[in-house]
Amino acid sequence: MSLQTLAGLDRKHWQAVAGAARARIETRLFIDGRFVDAADGGRFVTVNPATGEPLAEMSAGTAVDIDRAVAVARHTFKSGIWSRVAPRQRMEILYRFAALVERDAESLAVLETLAMGKPIADVVGGDLPAVIDTIRYMAECIDKIEGAVTSTESGVMHMVLREPLGVVGAISPWNYPLLMAAWKVAPALAAGNTVVLKPAEQAPLSCLRLAELFVEAGGPPGVFNVVNGLGEVAGKALALHGDVAKITFTGSTEVGKLILQYAGQSNMKQVSLECGGKSPQVFVADVADLDRAVTAAYRGIFSNMGEVCNAGSRLLVDRAICDRFVERFIELGRDAFRPGDPLDPATSMGPLVTREAQQRVLGLIEAGRREGARLQFGGGVPPGMDAGAYVCPTLFTEVRNDMMIARQEIFGPVASVISFNGIEQAIEIANDTIYGLAAGVWTRDIDTAFRLVRGIEAGVIWINCFDEGDMTQPFGGYKQSGHARDKCFDSIKSYTQTKSAWFRLS
Numbered sequence: 001m002s003l004q005t006l007a008g009l010d011r012k013h014w015q016a017v018a019g020a021a022r023a024r025i026e027t028r029l030f031i032d033g034r035f036v037d038a039a040d041g042g043r044f045v046t047v048n049p050a051t052g053e054p055l056a057e058m059s060a061g062t063a064v065d066i067d068r069a070v071a072v073a074r075h076t077f078k079s080g081i082w083s084r085v086a087p088r089q090r091m092e093i094l095y096r097f098a099a100l101v102e103r104d105a106e107s108l109a110v111l112e113t114l115a116m117g118k119p120i121a122d123v124v125g126g127d128l129p130a131v132i133d134t135i136r137y138m139a140e141c142i143d144k145i146e147g148a149v150t151s152t153e154s155g156v157m158h159m160v161l162r163e164p165l166g167v168v169g170a171i172s173p174w175n176y177p178l179l180m181a182a183w184k185v186a187p188a189l190a191a192g193n194t195v196v197l198k199p200a201e202q203a204p205l206s207c208l209r210l211a212e213l214f215v216e217a218g219g220p221p222g223v224f225n226v227v228n229g230l231g232e233v234a235g236k237a238l239a240l241h242g243d244v245a246k247i248t249f250t251g252s253t254e255v256g257k258l259i260l261q262y263a264g265q266s267n268m269k270q271v272s273l274e275c276g277g278k279s280p281q282v283f284v285a286d287v288a289d290l291d292r293a294v295t296a297a298y299r300g301i302f303s304n305m306g307e308v309c310n311a312g313s314r315l316l317v318d319r320a321i322c323d324r325f326v327e328r329f330i331e332l333g334r335d336a337f338r339p340g341d342p343l344d345p346a347t348s349m350g351p352l353v354t355r356e357a358q359q360r361v362l363g364l365i366e367a368g369r370r371e372g373a374r375l376q377f378g379g380g381v382p383p384g385m386d387a388g389a390y391v392c393p394t395l396f397t398e399v400r401n402d403m404m405i406a407r408q409e410i411f412g413p414v415a416s417v418i419s420f421n422g423i424e425q426a427i428e429i430a431n432d433t434i435y436g437l438a439a440g441v442w443t444r445d446i447d448t449a450f451r452l453v454r455g456i457e458a459g460v461i462w463i464n465c466f467d468e469g470d471m472t473q474p475f476g477g478y479k480q481s482g483h484a485r486d487k488c489f490d491s492i493k494s495y496t497q498t499k500s501a502w503f504r505l506s
């Protein structure tokens, strides 16, 4: 069924698909092209956050399983059946891989929704098309990776070759389970590496299916392996492993710092980090269309339940338009995202990923109240929805940038309005954070826009829009948001290393 057809299906249909999918959930590890149990038989339970009911008992990989997966990946890399084949051959397999993801979009979508509560309409309309795009784009890049022959004196030829790294360990988060895995795995595979993926324990289901589809597409067994397990067990073992050439990590800043330590404690493997954010959106008084800006503001923080690394959680609003901005935000944004059953295509807001995440977000909302921010709407659990991990869309105003809600990455649907007086102050507040992932700028004046773009410390800045982009756009942060750049052509190059070959000719 095409993605377009899927977008037109109703709740009854998705409930039936979910019922069938639950009965067939694969829970084991995927190593060397086969599903296998964890060596010590350990298991952990994933829970459907919309209902609080257990979803599946997953095999819990440990260091032994990581060892086994890395050994297979290393052997497969050295065999050359993936790393040394003609680029076209890898391209064809990745194109088939993308087509199979599209073919199985329905079952993949439902796994995503069951595991982490993302509204099915968002998975079908957003995540899956982006996953398919990612795999296709990286396939297209494969035969565009070039080395160089540099200028030298006669009697010398100097070539710079680009080679894959070896075994890449990928550690991914749960907020876009398939997409974040694809941003890592697709360029790593495209560049000729083999991969061991450790998906987030909250939502590993779709990643197991992804690896199976790679093999169905003709990918050699052992090239793409998946080891489920807990972060501090399986993730740590992967990051400490001496035969892993690079760890590509997306997750919290806290764990990102541990990954750097593990690399130093082991083999100095390369590390690329995509971490947290506390992104500002700056609304200057001359904004051309206030309602359009306000709409982007509430969408930028309430979509995906606010569980977005680049969520526009700090709304910096010019004092001259602050009252009007807040008024319109309440009018337009209060009911725009209604918590509901994520399997219902009409639902725009599902539960948070776990009960613990819900409690953490509610705790931060309480801290906002305590510190004197003004709660304009939301702030609690939607009535009658206690079984799931729901939190209402929430707006705080009169927030100061030193309050906890302005400093911590809440990772929930909580917006904070902070007013500013003049562009210099806006830049100062925007940069007063450990993070630097993304920002939005709203003004009709090109000079002001440029001043803000140059002044704000962030890896991605949107001007008069928010959270847009395509595969050509480098995505990644400044400061403690990490230093990797996903999505773009540079991303595939970051899974290669250069080798200089200096020939003395006789």
Ligand code: NAD
Pocket: 171, 172, 173, 174, 175, 180, 198, 199, 200, 201, 229, 230, 231, 232, 233, 234, 235, 236, 237, 239, 250, 251, 252, 253, 255, 256, 258, 274, 275, 276, 277, 308, 309, 310, 409, 411, 437, 476, 477, 481, 482
């Ligand atoms: P997390 O850091 O808790 O977990 C991320 C991954 O790391 C998971 O697979 C987890 O099992 C693993 N992990 C946990 N402890 C580990 C350890 N000691 N050693 C090795 N691996 C370990 O993050 P999360 O809660 O899954 O995801 C949310 C975070 O991810 C947020 O901070 C968000 O901003 C960030 N994120 C960033 C981007 C980006 O592109 N910058 C994208 C999505 C999410």
